[in-house]
Amino acid sequence: MTATAPPARLMLAALLLCTSAGAAPFAYITNQGSHDVSVIDLASQRVVSSIPVGKSPAGVVASSRAGRTFVSNPDSKTISVIDMRRQQVVNTLPAGDGPVGIDISGDGKHLYAADWYSSRLLVFDALAAKASKPLAAIAVGRAPAGVAAHSDGATVFVAERDDDSVAVVDTAARRVAARVRVGSHPFALLYDAPRARLYALNVQSNDVTVIDVRDTRRPAVVATVKAGKAPYGAALAQGGALLYVTNQHEDTVSVIDAASLKVLRTLPGFAYPEGIAAHGDRVYVVNWMDDNVQVLDAATGQKLSTIATGQNSRGFGAFIGAPMEP
Amino acid sequence: MPTQPFSRRTLSVLLASALLAASASSQAHGPTRQKVSEKVTIEAPADAVWAKVKNFNALKEWHPAVADSPADKGNAEGSVRTVKLKDGGTLIETLESYDDAQKKYSYRAKDGGALPVTNYTSTLSVVADGGKSVVEWRGAFYRGFPNNNPPPELNDEAALKAVTGVYRGGLAHLKKMMESK
Numbered sequence: 001m002t003a004t005a006p007p008a009r010l011m012l013a014a015l016l017l018c019t020s021a022g023a024a025p026f027a028y029i030t031n032q033g034s035h036d037v038s039v040i041d042l043a044s045q046r047v048v049s050s051i052p053v054g055k056s057p058a059g060v061v062a063s064s065r066a067g068r069t070f071v072s073n074p075d076s077k078t079i080s081v082i083d084m085r086r087q088q089v090v091n092t093l094p095a096g097d098g099p100v101g102i103d104i105s106g107d108g109k110h111l112y113a114a115d116w117y118s119s120r121l122l123v124f125d126a127l128a129a130k131a132s133k134p135l136a137a138i139a140v141g142r143a144p145a146g147v148a149a150h151s152d153g154a155t156v157f158v159a160e161r162d163d164d165s166v167a168v169v170d171t172a173a174r175r176v177a178a179r180v181r182v183g184s185h186p187f188a189l190l191y192d193a194p195r196a197r198l199y200a201l202n203v204q205s206n207d208v209t210v211i212d213v214r215d216t217r218r219p220a221v222v223a224t225v226k227a228g229k230a231p232y233g234a235a236l237a238q239g240g241a242l243l244y245v246t247n248q249h250e251d252t253v254s255v256i257d258a259a260s261l262k263v264l265r266t267l268p269g270f271a272y273p274e275g276i277a278a279h280g281d282r283v284y285v286v287n288w289m290d291d292n293v294q295v296l297d298a299a300t301g302q303k304l305s306t307i308a309t310g311q312n313s314r315g316f317g318a319f320i321g322a323p324m325e326p
Numbered sequence: 327m328p329t330q331p332f333s334r335r336t337l338s339v340l341l342a343s344a345l346l347a348a349s350a351s352s353q354a355h356g357p358t359r360q361k362v363s364e365k366v367t368i369e370a371p372a373d374a375v376w377a378k379v380k381n382f383n384a385l386k387e388w389h390p391a392v393a394d395s396p397a398d399k400g401n402a403e404g405s406v407r408t409v410k411l412k413d414g415g416t417l418i419e420t421l422e423s424y425d426d427a428q429k430k431y432s433y434r435a436k437d438g439g440a441l442p443v444t445n446y447t448s449t450l451s452v453v454a455d456g457g458k459s460v461v462e463w464r465g466a467f468y469r470g471f472p473n474n475n476p477p478p479e480l481n482d483e484a485a486l487k488a489v490t491g492v493y494r495g496g497l498a499h500l501k502k503m504m505e506s507k
Contacts, residue, residue: 032358056358075358097474117474229422249422249432249447272361272466289361289464312361 025322026084027277027284028069029293030057031310037071037080038293038309039087042279042320045295045305049087053080058314059101059147060275062321065108066126069321072099072113079113079124084323092131096122101147101159101188102317110135110171112156114144121147121158121169138174140167146189146316148198155216157198159186166200166209168216180219182209188316190234190243192258197222201231201245208234208245210261223261228252233286233316237278237298244283244298246273253285255301267301270294275315286315359445360486363464364493370504372454375461376429378504379450382407382421388503389496397421407433415440422447429453441492442470443485461500463493 024043030053031038037057039049054073057080062069069082072095079099081091096115104111104126111126115137121144123136141160144167148157155177156169164184170177183202186209190199198219200209208231210223228247235244236258243256253267253276272289282304283296293307293315368375378388382405385395393412399405401424409417417439424431430451437444446467453460467489470480478484 033361058358249434288359289363289466312359 025279025320026062026087027279027293027315028060028062028071028082028319028321029275029286029309029313029315030060030071030319031291031313032056032058032288033291033311035073036310037069037082038313040284040293040307042282045307047307047309050310051082051087051089053082053089054078054092058316059099059113060315060317060319061102061104061111062319063104063108063126064321064324065106066104067108067323068126069319070102070104070111070126072102074098074100074116079111084321091128093124093128094131094133095124096120096134096137100316101145103147103149103156105149105153106151107153110149110153112147112149112171114140114147114158116143116145119144121156121167123171136171136174138169138171138176140169140176141165141179145187146201148189148191150191150213150216151193152216155213157189157191157213159189159200161185161187161203164202166198166211166219168213168219178217178219180211180221182211182221183207183224188231188233190236192236192240194240195258199234199243201227201234203230203232203248206231206247208243208256225256225261225263227254227256227263228266232274233276235276235278235283237283238281242298244276244278244285246270246276246285248272248274248288253296253301265301267296269303274313275317275319277315277318277320279320284315284320286313286319288312288314358482359466359468360482361464361466362486362489362493363462364490364497365460365462366497366501367455368459368461368501368504369457370459371457372429372452372459375459375500375504376452379452379461379500380426380429380431382424382431382433385409385496388500389492390499391492391495401426401431409440411440417441419448441467441485441488442480443467443489444470444472446489461497463497465489465493 027040029038054076056075059072071080079093083090097117099113101114111124122134142162146159158167168178182200183205185204186200188201196214198211208225229249232248233246245254271287275286383397394410397407405421418436432449435446448465469485
């Protein structure tokens with residue numbers, strides 16, 4: 001029985017290392033009306049910084065690995081790069097005609113942005129120190145919105161909103177390797193790595209398409225789950241047991257059992273909810289209409305507190321991260 | 327030899343593709359949604375104010391710019407209201423949700439109406455504040471021109487100005503009507 005002791009001790013050591021190496025996590029909320037990012041310290045549940053970025057910031061990805069947060073600014077056609085330790089913009093990347101959804105590779109080296117107006121997926125060097133051109137621009141379908149990077153580091157999913165499909169992009173070959181039809185007007189995507197599943201949120205058909213992507217060359221729709229009106233953002237909480245979905249035109253949040261794909265409950269009382277992310281036992285919902293973030297207990301969905309943000313807060317993407325030690 | 331920059335054939339192809347682009351983008355919109363939220367406090371009980379505005383077809387009763395506003399299914403979800411403006415414009419709006427207990431309703435406008443907006447949704451609500459009431463009118467929309475580099479009459483500022491004008495005009499008139507009794 002002593003055989004279990006070393007791994008347990010190792011695990012504890014690894015856990016302690018993680019805790020001490022990583023600073024307290026922050027939530028980076030893009031504010032499309034005030035052209036800035038509200039930084040919420042999740043330890044104190046307070047806004048600790050408001051960072052001016054480009055015009056009308058929408059998409060966001062906070063990369064703990066890169067120690068940077070990336071923000072897409074569709075109206076200034078740039079991506080602002082925020083250093084998580086200094087909480088300030090350290091670089092601005094020119095990004096096509098109107099970048100929206102963004103995500104980053106698991107190793108924190110490559111940044112992907114959907115270029116809405118020109119139907120391309122742009123690939124950037126996430127660690128670039130200076131404004132530099134994309135490494136690649138890969139043609140995708142019309143009005144590309146949400147972007148989700150596969151954990152394999154070679155595949156990126158793109159929601160092609162006006163084509164009602166999701167593209168599976170092979171980033172090495174720089175082309176769409178496969179395509180799957182989803183509901184009407186997919187906007188946000190969420191990748192569920194442990195289940196090798198992708199969720200596409202269909203704004204017009206009011207549902208979530210669940211796609212099996214174990215074989216990325218043959219993505220297969222396994223279920224379509226009815227959500228509320230205009231499902232917009234998604235997050236997995238409680239160790240992946242619960243899928244939370246914001247319903248923009250219904251001012252509600254759907255809580256879905258990620259195993260059975262049954263809607264467990266629909267939480268009322270939001271205001272044009274958009275971005276959503278989970279951390280620990282909390283879920284953070286961004287209310288575009290009310291300019292705030294509501295903090296929920298992930299297990300019960302109960303509202304715990306409200307944090308004021310900048311104007312027209314959106315938080316479209318994985319907005320929570322903590323800088324790791326280099 | 328060619329003195330014109332485009333041959334006739336090239337021109338017709340360009341024209342056709344421009345028309346195609348225009349029709350394809352009629353459902354689309356850019357990535358930056360705008361909002362307007364206007365509130366007014368009225369010296370009248372919430373029940374009385376709600377009674378004035380509660381019917382989806384009652385816009386003509388209290389909005390000074392509206393000539394007529396018939397709704398085909400009353401206050402049932404899905405009811406379609408045709409708003410005829412006194413200056414000649416028209417808006418087609420569909421009731422998306424209706425809550426008599428909470429004194430609020432939401433509707434969505436069909437694109438291409440009298441306002442320079444697309445994907446327009448709106449909510450009107452009445453909340454009691456002691457013996458007074460607070461009426462709030464909120465809208466979410468995109469500018470009229472869905473693509474990059476909009477002309478001035480269809481840009482974000484034009485959309486914000488137009489919707490703000492509709493809400494302020496309506497709420498100010500409602501306040502005047504309710505308080506003059």
